[in-house]
Amino acid sequence: MYTPAEAVEETGFSLDTLRYYEKIGLLERVDRNAAGQRRFSEEDIGWLGTLRCLRETGMPIATMLRFAELVRAGDHTVPDRIKLLEEHDRQVQEQIANLIERQDYIHHKISYYRSLL
Amino acid sequence: MYTPAEAVEETGFSLDTLRYYEKIGLLERVDRNAAGQRRFSEEDIGWLGTLRCLRETGMPIATMLRFAELVRAGDHTVPDRIKLLEEHDRQVQEQIANLIERQDYIHHKISYYRSLL
DNA sequence: ATTCCACCTGGAGCGTGCTCCAGGTCAACC
DNA sequence: GGTTGACCTGGAGCACGCTCCAGGTGGAAT
Numbered sequence: 001m002y003t004p005a006e007a008v009e010e011t012g013f014s015l016d017t018l019r020y021y022e023k024i025g026l027l028e029r030v031d032r033n034a035a036g037q038r039r040f041s042e043e044d045i046g047w048l049g050t051l052r053c054l055r056e057t058g059m060p061i062a063t064m065l066r067f068a069e070l071v072r073a074g075d076h077t078v079p080d081r082i083k084l085l086e087e088h089d090r091q092v093q094e095q096i097a098n099l100i101e102r103q104d105y106i107h108h109k110i111s112y113y114r115s116l117l
Numbered sequence: 118m119y120t121p122a123e124a125v126e127e128t129g130f131s132l133d134t135l136r137y138y139e140k141i142g143l144l145e146r147v148d149r150n151a152a153g154q155r156r157f158s159e160e161d162i163g164w165l166g167t168l169r170c171l172r173e174t175g176m177p178i179a180t181m182l183r184f185a186e187l188v189r190a191g192d193h194t195v196p197d198r199i200k201l202l203e204e205h206d207r208q209v210q211e212q213i214a215n216l217i218e219r220q221d222y223i224h225h226k227i228s229y230y231r232s233l234l
Numbered sequence: 235a236t237t238c239c240a241c242c243t244g245g246a247g248c249g250t251g252c253t254c255c256a257g258g259t260c261a262a263c264c
Numbered sequence: 265g266g267t268t269g270a271c272c273t274g275g276a277g278c279a280c281g282c283t284c285c286a287g288g289t290g291g292a293a294t
Contacts (some may be wrong), residue, residue, distance in 0.1 A: 004271065015271085016253055037258050038123045050226070059221045061251070075233070083229045085223055091265055092220050096213060103209050106202055109167070113199045116192070119240065132241085133283055152290050154241055178281070235294100242289070252278085259272070264265105 001031070002040040011048040018048075026051060026063070026068050047071075057092045118148070119157040128165040135165075141178070143168060143185050164188075174209045 008015050018038075021027045025048070031039045040048075054064050067084055071079040125132050135155075138144045144164070147155045157165075171181050184201055187194040 011146045012172045014253080017251085019273090020252065032199050032272095035271080036273095037260080055251095057216060057223070079231050082227055085227050085230070089220065089227065090222050092216055092223065096216050097218070099174060099209055099213050099216070102170045103206065105170045105215070106174070106206050106209065110199055110202050110206065113195050113202070116195050131283080134281085136243090137282065149242095153243095154240080154290080172281095237294085238292085240289105240291085243287095244280070245285090248282085250280090254277070255272095255275090259270105261268100261270085263268085 002045060007038070007040040007045065007048070010045050013048065013052070019082060021048075021051065024065065026061070026064055028072065049090050054088070057088070059088055060093060063088070104111070119162060121155050121157075124155070124157040124162065124165070127162050128169060130165065130169070138165075141182065143178070143181055145189065171205070174205070176205055177210060180205070217221065 001034055001072075002010060004015050004018065007013075007018060011018070013021070018027070018040075022038075027044065031041060033039055051064060054067070057060075063084070067081065068086065070081050076108060119127060121132050122136065124130075124135060128135070130138070135144070135157075139147055139155075144161065147157055147161060150156055168181060171180075171184070176184075180201070184198065186199050187201065
């Protein structure tokens with residue numbers, strides 16, 4: 001079990017973000033201690049790792065939410081989860097290709113400026 | 118000379134965005150025809166191409182604005198422009214590396230889900 | 235000539251994803 | 265037992281980057 005501060009440390013999300021994710025249903029009702037303070041399970045931390053990966057690769061919250069719902073709905077949604085991740089993977093691939101192309105332009109621009117010195 | 122519609126076509130920015138960029142000073146006062154309608158020069162279009170590249174690689178508007186000011190300030194700012202672009206290039210490199218790493222995680226996740234079928 | 239349609243300006247509004255705040259409860263260490 | 269500090273909730277606010285709107289002018293094709 002992780003205290004809120006530990007969960008922040010482990011996941012890299014701010015505490016406000018963790019509460020927000022719980023509020024909107026990205027994170028299922030997190031356990032509480034007697035005083036009502038959150039105690040994140042190992043599983044929560046793992047799931048937050050997945051969320052972090054999706055988020056950092058640009059998946060919108062709404063799509064993450066759909067994914068979360070699929071996960072909650074049980075094993076029969078595995079094919080749908082694959083579809084969702086594959087689609088996302090394509091978008092990540094596009095992002096990478098786009099960045100590399102634009103980076104090339106930036107390199108040319110830098111070279112050009114260097115040639116002026 | 119390009120009409121607004123042509124500039125939209127050439128640059129991929131919406132007309133509202135072009136007006137916005139002019140308003141905040143990313144684009145220097147664009148020429149007008151007698152009726153006050155914008156006529157974008159070849160140079161404007163080229164500069165918008167640069168802006169598009171910076172924007173798509175995640176440069177914040179505020180930084181683009183600093184770059185625009187350097188460009189306007191004249192040739193003596195070339196070293197500063199190089200510095201700015203090099204710093205941005207590093208950030209783009211980081212983005213790419215990060216995406217590739219996360220993509221790997223996504224691939225593993227997909228493989229895992231496939232193994233369940 | 236008329237009917238469109240592109241375009242204008244200034245300013246308000248919006249979608250996303252948090253982030254912050256007030257006002258309060260516990261808990262834990264000294 | 266007192267103080268400090270982590271945490272709670274509900275809700276407001278914010279940063280960013282556009283996007284839309286009202287109300288109006290001008291130009292171009294039929």
